[in-house]
Ligand code: IPM
């Protein structure tokens with residue numbers, strides 16, 4: 301039986317040549333090997349959902365799946381006295397891919413900065429060298445009615461925020477309270493190198509999409525933004541097919557809610573990207589829908605954008621879509637499983653089209669379902685899609 305032909309990518313860490321072409325026929329089994337950091341709040345519920353859908357993908361497409369759980373965030377702090385235990389970091393650095401549910405808990409509010417759950421995530425992003433955070437925000441046609449915007453404004457929104465993730469004010473030093481003074485400091489700093497490498501990711505992506513890049517900064521006030529703008533303009537010379545626009549972040553916040561369809565690829569810094577991606581979530585109908593892939597290093601880090609949402613944690617009502625879509629990004633970016641990633645995306649669309657809604661997506665006339673009921677439906681849709689793929693391939697087999 302010949303049901304699959306594809307290129308098998310050897311991980312760059314192996315020291316072998318980067319690609320080995322598998323030309324023969326026969327099922328090729330990929331080992332989908334994932335470090336799962338459930339974390340805090342709704343993180344465990346969402347991570348369980350993702351584990352189940354990955355199981356569904358693995359069985360529909362006959363791959364091998366290993367999910368290796370590790371502690372992170374407040375839950376790790378409670379167990380180990382640190383939000384990022386060495387064992388967790390070591391597992392993540394080995395990769396090949398990491399899924400993170402969410403970090404953050406109000407009980408950590410009084411802790412010193414390095415013990416807070418968020419510090420674990422920041423350290424992890426930096427240690428993994430994931431400098432490029434890709435956050436697609438495409439409105440589902442079934443959900444236009446629940447957008448925070450009027451349907452005629454929201455419809456057609458399809459953008460990707462390319463957020464610089466390992467620099468800027470999140471990491472700049474000096475930082476913190478100054479001894480013997482009433483001042484507390486954070487530092488905004490970018491090097492040309494950091495701006496150039498994230499800009500290139502955004503230009504490449506724009507070239508594969510609609511060819512339009514909007515770089516967002518605050519160059520009318522901040523010198524760092526002036527550097528950012530100059531570097532983006534220089535890099536633009538290498539991408540003549542991409543049209544580039546610059547926008548100040550305050551204007552961008554307004555344009556995003558008045559005319560979101562003008563945006564294709566949005567390139568921006570760590571802090572601005574954090575803020576604008578929540579806004580993009582509201583445009584799509586719920587922050588629970590948005591996925592992210594953090595790439596640039598040897599290991600990919602995949603997280604839903606929603607955060608730990610402690611107010612609804614443990615109730616079984618979290619929206620698993622952001623997590624599931626992050627898993628789809630993982631299949632495509634870390635394992636080169638393009639059909640499987642598409643199947644997972646399609647399964648979510650099928651379930652939405654069938655009318656199932658978690659409470660955050662439910663309109664006044666919708667009945668809402670639990671996280672696990674929604675997940676069951678996605679797993680079922682994947683199984684049906686997988687069966688169809690198998691059948692179609694079998695037909696063309698010699
Ligand atoms: C995000 C989150 C994180 C960030 C927090 C949890 C540290 O808000 O991924 O958007 O600010 O990057």
Ligand code: MG
Nearest residue numbers: 574575578605
């Ligand atoms: Mg955020």
